[in-house]
Amino acid sequence: MLEAADTSDGMNGATNGTMTISTASADLIDKQKLAVTVSRIHDEADGIRSFELRSADGRALPPFTAGSHVEVHLPTGVIRSYSLCSDPQRHDHYVISVLREAAGRGGSSYMHDHVSVGDQLVIAAPRNHFPLAGREARFHLMLAGGIGVTPMIAMIAELERRGARWQLHYCTRNPQRTAFMAQLQPYVDAGKVVLHHDEGDPTRGLDIKTTLAEFEIGTHLYFCGPPGFMQACGACLEPWPPHAVHREFFAGSGTGLDQEGNEAFEIKLRRSGTVLAVPADKSIVDVLKLNGCDVETDCNEGYCGTCITRYLAGAPEHRDTVLSDKERKSYVMVCCARAKGLLELDL
Ligand code: FES
Structure with a gap:
């Protein structure tokens, strides 16, 4: 179950502060985002509420596999990620479940206090960083x-x-x-x-x-x-x-991009030999993107594993919560890792 960090990324096509979507006829907001309607709300336990979501026009939702999560783009501009807890074989609805966190950053209390049956939400298509092992598992x-x-x-x-x-x-x-x-x-x-x-x-x-x-x-x-x-x-x-x-x-659980004490370092791209400076206030991903090298990212906080990149030389400072000690000898999560001196990436 993920609970993603606050972002300023807004809700496409949404009227700020309400659950109304101005493009209500289109349940596909863009390539990744979907308009869904809250079709059922159920209190599962003290402080835990489930929300059943269906596509706004009744079409099937994108398939997902067990362990997947969806990002919910709240009208406040906050984005939260929640694991899907419905049966992956059901394509007519998703279910997410939300724990009200009194000390949280507002996403869970918004879901509990302001989301009702019939409201529309915008979500991103499911992604899975926590899949089941295959059928070979005993x-x-x-x-x-x-x-x-x-x-x-x-x-x-x-x-x-x-x-x-x-x-x-x-x-x-x-x-x-x-x-x-x-x-x-x-x-x-x-x-x-x-x-x-x-x-x-x-x-x-x-x-x-x-x-x-x-x-x-x-x-x-x-x-x-x-x-x-x-x-x-x-x-x-x-x-x-x-x-x-x-x-x-959970997002924000000790991962991320705390900049305090950060120092600048350099990265070298193996294929081109290019050396790039990574300033204290930028991540490796920031620098790569600024220089036209696109790396796929999702959480940007070191917990999802999407940006895993092999390195060939250097002394990375790992800040992710994904890699094992063994994996850290060969890989870095470039959304959050830093380094001392020069880090050569297999890019
Ligand atoms: S983008 Fe999630 S670990 Fe880097």
Whole structure:
């Protein structure tokens, strides 16, 4: 589940401050953006509300795979990303689920307080940085912290369809804060979903270290949750080979482009031999784009993995939350990485 950073990127065709879209007849706003109507709102648990979205003119929505997210472009100009928790086989609607965050930056409270059934929203087409492993996987082990369960709800639908073996450890504070129980209860009864309530006491709840103590060939691990949960899981991955570990961070959870203390450095492009200066207030991606070298990006905060780039020489300072230690020896996330001296990129 992603919650993207505030941006000033506006809502195409929208009247600022309302949920009305001036191009209401067109449900495709541009190549990537879609106009959708909120068709149902459901309170899943304390502070967690689901929104069912359908295309404005009833046509099928673009297909997505389990683990995907969509960006919601709010009329306030804020963009938030939310995992899709509906069944990927359903193309008539999407469902996103939003935790109200009192200390958040306004996106979740806007969704809770200002979005009603019948409103129109603009979303970007789904993207997936947290896909399920293929059918060669023998077992799928999922760990969810709080609202981090949302991508796993779609994953469960897909895994059940495949007839795959899976288990979800779902960690929440208490039953009142445990969402999707209508869907999950049959799996709780079958032992496939195990609930862990810590009542706010970090010494209670799931024993992550024990749960991840052994890796069995063919098992794939997925985890998503708030920063403390991600750190706790990330600290227990010693037995796990990188290819078997899949994680999704919430945006703004320790990633990003904090410029304090940044220093200038240089990059060299292998193919042309060009050397470019990266000033303290610009990212590698900024400099590449300014010089006509287009690199695909999405989150721009180091958590989605889109901008992964191989480097050939130099000492990068990694600021992403995606790469493993092993991967960091060969790759950088150019949206957020910095370097000392000269960094040679395989571009
Ligand atoms: S754009 Fe997401 S990690 Fe760089």
